[in-house]
Amino acid sequence: MSFKFLLTSLVVVLLPGTGVIYTLAVGLGRGFRASIAAAAGCTLGILPAALACIAASGMLLNVLNPKLSLFFLAFLPQFIAPDAAHATASLVWLAAVFMAMTFVVFVVYGAFAASARDYVIRRPSVMKWIKRSFAGTLGFLEAKLATSN
Template structure:
């Protein structure tokens, strides 16, 4: 495993995407433990993309416009649904002192779906991982699996850090309901933007 792979992966993971935005929203709304569930779910959502890429199935999304468009628009609908839910459903980013009833499995499931319904993730792995494997490597499959595992571990750690940062701002937000109102609008707008961006992608 090269230093180049680690640095490139770190940059990719740090870039704000749907998983980062979701983890920040959960950390801010429900606290640090809930953000760990969100980070776990988002990381788990990488598994199908990694498996598909390693098995060569992601090539189908690259060659079949119908397959790509089907998954893409499912992802678009889900992102718009998340934007609507943040604005209309107070349980998504409800900030309160009581965090005992937070549904961690529900939070993790949502994070998993956000990544599963992103066809560009499979294409990313298909284009990204092979760059760091030698064509003459005797165990290319094993090396690809190892790189995918490291990428996922890095994703989880970085997302937990994002969640911790958001959770640390909870006390400030709890005392200022008007601030939370604007933050919810920003998160909803971001999900809407990401959905629109995915909709026009090729």
Template sequence: MTIEFLLTSLVVVLLPGTGVIYTLAVGLGRGFKASVAAAFGCTMGILPAAIASIVGLSALLHTSALAFQVIKYLGVVYLFYMAWNILKDGGAMDVKEEKTSKSYGKIAVTGTLINVLNPKLSLFFLAFLPQFISANSSNVTMDLVSLALVFMAMTFAVFVIYGAFAAAARDYVISRPNVMNWIKRSFAGAFGFLGLKLAFSD
């Protein structure tokens, strides 16, 4: 494992995407513990893509337009659903001072689905991980597994930090409903934009 892999992975993880947006939304709406559940779910959502790239299944998405399109549009529908869920009363970002009824398990499952239904994640791993495998490696499979696990650990750590910052701003947001409404529209718009971006991807 090289410093180049660690630095490149950190840059990729830090870039705002659906997982980051979801973790921030949950941190603002539900607090820190819920944001940790969201971060865990998003990290677990990486696992299928990592496994697919390691065993070569992601090559199917690369070569089969139909397979890619099916998963892509499932992802698009889910992102649009997330946008609607943020805006509705009692949705993912319904910030209230009392405890919410949504379990940490459901929050984690939602985070997992966000990444599972993103076919570009499999293609990313297919293109990303092999670059950091030594030509002299005696066990390529184990090297790929190690890189994927490090990437997932880094994702979880960074997302927890994002969630902590969002949760820290929670009290400020609760006391200012107009600010929360603006934030909710911004997050919903971000999910809608990411859905449209995925819909038009090849």
């Protein structure tokens, strides 16, 4: 496993996407333990993208997170040499590392959200602002996806 893979994976995991927004929302709404469950669910949601990369099946692309699809279909194979003896095993290993990194980063996001929970819940104006921010972020991501090639 290369440093370039780890660095690229960390950048992709840290970029806010639907999983981060969901984990933050659960952490704010239900606390740290619930955010860990959300992080685990989001991490398991990586499996279809990883399997699509490993099995070269495009069937699931319509239900996948675009960020994950881009990473697993465009970037992940670049970290395996074309003449690698065990390419499939290497892809499985790299996908597992990516999933572990995702879980850790999402747990940190959840911990942050849970620690801010009391402050947010006691102030309805802050909660309103956060809901609008999440809605605006999702709207922006949808618009960006709709206008991308």
